[in-house]
Amino acid sequence: MHSILTAIPARTMKNIKIPKIVVICGPTGIGKTAVGIRLAKRFYGEILSADSMLIYRYMDIGTAKPSIEERTQIPHHLIDIVDPDESFNAAAYSRISREIVFQLQDKGIPPFVVGGTGLYIKAMIHGLFRSTPPDPEIRLSLKKEVESSGLHTLYERLKVLDPESAGRIHPHDAFRIIRALETFMLTGKTISSHHQRHRFSEDFFKVLKIGLIRPRDLLYHHINVRVDRMMEMGFLKEVEGLLKKGFSPDLKSMQSIGYRHLVEFIGGNGSMEEATEKLKRDTRRFAKRQLTWFRADPEVIWKSPENMDEIEKMIESFFNL
RNA sequence: GGCGGCAUAGCCAAGUGGUAAGGCAACGGUCUGCAAAACCGUUAUACAUCGGUUCAAAUCCGAUUGCCGCCU
Numbered sequence: 001m002h003s004i005l006t007a008i009p010a011r012t013m014k015n016i017k018i019p020k021i022v023v024i025c026g027p028t029g030i031g032k033t034a035v036g037i038r039l040a041k042r043f044y045g046e047i048l049s050a051d052s053m054l055i056y057r058y059m060d061i062g063t064a065k066p067s068i069e070e071r072t073q074i075p076h077h078l079i080d081i082v083d084p085d086e087s088f089n090a091a092a093y094s095r096i097s098r099e100i101v102f103q104l105q106d107k108g109i110p111p112f113v114v115g116g117t118g119l120y121i122k123a124m125i126h127g128l129f130r131s132t133p134p135d136p137e138i139r140l141s142l143k144k145e146v147e148s149s150g151l152h153t154l155y156e157r158l159k160v161l162d163p164e165s166a167g168r169i170h171p172h173d174a175f176r177i178i179r180a181l182e183t184f185m186l187t188g189k190t191i192s193s194h195h196q197r198h199r200f201s202e203d204f205f206k207v208l209k210i211g212l213i214r215p216r217d218l219l220y221h222h223i224n225v226r227v228d229r230m231m232e233m234g235f236l237k238e239v240e241g242l243l244k245k246g247f248s249p250d251l252k253s254m255q256s257i258g259y260r261h262l263v264e265f266i267g268g269n270g271s272m273e274e275a276t277e278k279l280k281r282d283t284r285r286f287a288k289r290q291l292t293w294f295r296a297d298p299e300v301i302w303k304s305p306e307n308m309d310e311i312e313k314m315i316e317s318f319f320n321l
Numbered sequence: 322g323g324c325g326g327c328a329u330a331g332c333c334a335a336g337u338g339g340u341a342a343g344g345c346a347a348c349g350g351u352c353u354g355c356a357a358a359a360c361c362g363u364u365a366u367a368c369a370u371c372g373g374u375u376c377a378a379a380u381c382c383g384a385u386u387g388c389c390g391c392c393u
Binding site: 028090092093094117118119120122139191252288289293 | 352353
C-alpha cells in the first residue's frame with residue numbers, strides 16, 4: 001500500500017476519481033494519427049503522443065509527425081519536447097505523461113493516448129520499477145569491457161550476481177546484460193529482485209486500450225506508399241539539415257528508421273533506391289515487432305480503423321456517456 | 322529446323338554418386354530507465370517432368386517440357 005502512495009504524484013491525492021484514459025495503439029502506418037484526432041474531436045479530448053521518436057524536434061517527415069494543421073485542430077502533448085541530442089527514456093515518459101493526464105483530469109478533458117511505442121505506453125499505465133537514473137559512466141565502462149574482454153565475461157559475472165536474470169537473458173543480448181549489471185551497481189540489488197517486487201503492478205488509471213489493425217498486405221502497402229511520400233516531401237533535405245545543424249549520426253535519434261538509411265546514403269554508401277528499399281523493409285519489420293508487442297497484451301481490443309462507429313461506441317460506454 | 326547451355330525454397334545461390342550449405346525476403350517470439358533500439362527462433366520428405374543405371378542419384382544415362390544463346 002505505502003509503495004503506491006509514494007509513487008503517486010502528491011498533487012493527485014486530492015483527486016478522488018480515477019482518471020480514465022483511452023489508448024489508441026498499433027503498428028506504424030495503420031492510421032493512428034487520423035483516428036486519434038477524430039476521436040479527440042468527437043469527445044472534446046486532447047492527444048498524448050506515445051511515440052519515442054515524435055518527442056524529437058526537427059524530426060518531422062521521417063517520423064510521420066502530425067502536421068501543424070492537425071496539431072492546431074487538437075492539442076497534442078509530448079511532441080517536440082527534446083532536441084535530437086538530448087536523452088530521453090521510458091521513465092521520463094512515464095513521469096511526464098502521467099503528469100499531463102492528471103492536469104487534463106483537473107480540467108475535465110479526456111486524454112487520448114495515441115502511439116506505437118509499447119514500452120512507453122506500458123510505463124505510463126503500469127510504471128517501471130524505481131531505480132536511480134542510469135549513470136552514463138557506468139554504462140560506458142561496461143560497454144568498453146565488452147570490447148576488451150568480450151560479452152561472455154559480463155554474462156558470466158551476471159550468472160554469479162543474478163542467476164535468475166542470467167537464465168532469462170540470452171547470452172548475446174548485450175543490451176540487457178549491461179542493464180542488469182548496471183542496475184546492480186546502481187541499486188545494490190539484482191534487477192530480478194526489482195522486477196519481482198514491481199511486476200508492473202501500478203494501477204492508477206482506468207484504461208480502454210484499442211489496437212488498430214488491418215490485413216498485413218494492406219498495411220505493408222500503406223507503409224511502402226508512405227515512405228515514397230516521405231521522400232517526395234523532402235525527407236532527404238530534412239536529414240541533411242539535421243547533419244548540418246551538427247547532430248551526429250551516432251545519436252540514438254539519428255539511428256532510427258529512415259534517418260540511419262539516409263545518413264548512410266548521404267555518406268556515399270549505396271544508391272537512393274537501395275536506401276529507400278531498406279527503409280521500407282525496416283519499417284515493415286518494425287510494424288511486425290509492434291504487432292508482436294501489442295498482440296501479447298491481453299488488454300488490447302483490436303479494431304479496424306475503418307470501424308469508427310464501433311470504436312466510438314466503445315468509448316461512449318467507457319465514459320458512461 | 323540444327324547445335325550448345327541452363328533448369329535446386331518467394332528471390333539469389335552452393336552442392337558433380339552417400340542421404341539438400343549460405344544469403345536475402347518472409348513468418349513467429351522476447352522485451353521493466355537507449356524500445357523506430359536490442360535479442361532469439363522457424364522456413365525445400367526434397368533439387369522442371371517421366372523413365373533408367375546403382376546398395377545409394379540433385380549429382381550418371383535417355384526422353385519430354387521450358388528458358389537462354391548461337392547457326393541456317
